[in-house]
Amino acid sequence: MRISELSRRSAVPTATIKYYLREGLLPPGRATAATQAEYDESHLRRLRLVRALIGVRGLSVSATREVLGAVAEHAGERHQVLGLVLGARPVDEDAPAPGPAPGPAPEPAREPAPGAAEVDALIGALGWEVSEYAPARAALGETLETLRSLGAALDPATLRGYAELAERTAVLDLDQLDPDADPLEQAERALLRTVLLEPALLALRRLAQENESARRGG
Structure with a gap:
């Protein structure tokens, strides 16, 4: 598909798609002429995920690039991909721990995070x-x-x-x-439902509380 078709199907403006291409958020299409390229379904799925990461989750372009890079490293692991896209795990989780730095002795170990023991239990x-x-x-x-x-x-x-x-x-x-479904498509749908559905879940809780209060209060 041409970039105009990619724009129509993704609901992302052509200028924005070109910006994402320049920033490395989308891989280049297959060149068909000096100034033209063809794109396929993989571009569409990735573009929809980029849109969700930036427009729904609110990530910056650089943070989105990091998430997409980590997703590419775990392309065959759906659980890892969902965790990265939803922010359930950091993109550098598997990075090796840095070695000891030369100079003064290291600072004393930090206190456990608030409530950490209760959460662990x-x-x-x-x-x-x-x-x-x-x-x-x-x-x-x-x-x-x-x-x-x-x-x-x-x-x-x-x-x-x-x-x-x-x-x-x-x-x-x-x-x-x-x-x-394709892992990128799954990740996009999970992100949309997680972020956009949270206000609805809160609203349902408020409605249920009002109903329960009325039931108990007669």
């Missing part, structure tokens, strides 16, 4: 397989610490109840993905 109790680098670990730990500091700490049973609700939601999320 929850994940262990549920038997979840979660990367130690997952940003959501720190986000959950900080939230639990904030609740505790305000006198609204969650007891372990309540926290586990919320986690089990989240587990069922995750099953619904991944059940909607076509297992036979």
Whole structure:
């Protein structure tokens, strides 16, 4: 397909596609003339993923390039690809740890992140397989610490109840993905549904709370 057709099918302006090509977010098409090229379905899938990473997840062009590079390294591993695209794991997770730097003695080990022990205990109790680098670990730990500091700490049973609700939601999320689809297409759909559906899930929770309050209050 020509770039005009690629633009029409992806809903991305031609000028933006040319910018993505210059920035290395899209591989070049097959040259057919000095100023013309042909593109295929792989360009369309990648372009849709780029659009989702920048327009929905809000990544910069440079960050998007890093994610796409990491995705290319794990092209045959759907679990890794989804984790990278959704931000569940950093792009440099597998990078070797740097060696000791010359000079003064290293600083003392840092204190554990807020709530880290509680989060680790929850994940262990549920038997979840979660990367130690997952940003959501720190986000959950900080939230639990904030609740505790305000006198609204969650007891372990309540926290586990919320986690089990989240587990069922995750099953619904991944059940909607076509297992036979291209990994890039799966990643784009997962990203759209994760980011764009979160406000709807919050709204449903508010509606359910109002209904439950009315039920209990008669």
